[in-house]
Amino acid sequence: MASKYMLSTLNISISEAATPPICSSCHRLMEPGEHGVEFLCPNCGKAVIRRCKRCRQLGVPYVCPNCGFRGP
Amino acid sequence: MSEEEKPDTGEEKPISMLPGEKVVELLIPLEDYLTAGVHIGTHICTKFMEPFVYRVRSDGLYILDARKIDERVRVAAKFLARYEPSKIAVVSVRQYGFRPVTKMCEYVGCKPFTGRFIPGTFTNPSLAWYFEPDVVVVTDPRADAQAIKEAAEVGVPVVAFADTDNKTEFVDLVIPGNNKGRKSLALLYWLLTRQILRERGVIPPNGDLPEKPADFETKL
Ligand SMILES: [Zn+2]
C-alpha cells in the first residue's frame, strides 16, 4: 500500500541524485539553494519533475516526459 | 442566498467533451457538482486559471470546466497518496475550509492547519509548533499565501484549490474550483479525501466514505 509508493519514491530520488538538476520547464540548471522543487509526476508517479524558482513563480507549464501530463 | 453560494442560472452544462464522446465518467454526477456550485468562478480570471475555464457568462462570471475539476481531483489524489500521510500539511486560513480540512485530516491522517497561519511554522525549527511537511495542500492561494511562501522556501511541492481569480505562484498542482463557497469547499475536500483513500486501497476503487459531503461543511 502506502509503503510501496514510498519505497519507489526513495529509489527514484537516489537514482536521480547523480543527474544534474535541470528545470523541467525552462531546462536551465537549478542552483543549489535557489528554492526550486522536485517531485514525481502527479499523474503517473514515474518521472521526476523539477521546477526552478522562477518557473514556479511564473507558473510556467511543465510536461511529464513519461505520460504527457501538463501542470501546474 | 449569500454571495458565496453564487447560483448559476445558465442552462448549458459546463463540461467539455472530447470529439465523439457521448458521456463523461465523473467521480460524482454532474448535477452534484453543479448543486454545490463547484464550477462557479468569479468575475476575474487570471492568466494562471485560463486553462480551466469553460466559458464566460454574459454577466462576466467565469465558469470552470467540470471535466477539468474532476480530472484534477483524481490527479491530486494519486499524487498525495504517494506521500506518508503524517507529512502532508493541509492549510485553510479561510473559515469555510476549517471543517473540510479537519475532516480530510481525520480520514487521511494528515496534519491540519486552520485559522491564522503563524509565520515560521514550516521554516523555523525553534518554534514549538514547527512542522516539516513533505507536501502542502492549500485551500486558497491568496488567503494561504504565507503557507505557500514557506513551502516554497523549504522546497516542498504545493497543491492548491484555486478559483478563477487566484494567482498560482509557487503552486505545483492546481485543483480548479470555487474555493469561496461553503458547500463547494465541503464537496471538493470530500471528493479528494475519498479519492485518496481509494488510491491507497483503504476503500475499494468505487468505495464511499461513511459520511456525506454535507458532513464536511463548516457549520454556520
Ligand atoms: Zn525553470
Ligand SMILES: [Zn+2]
Ligand atoms: Zn507522468
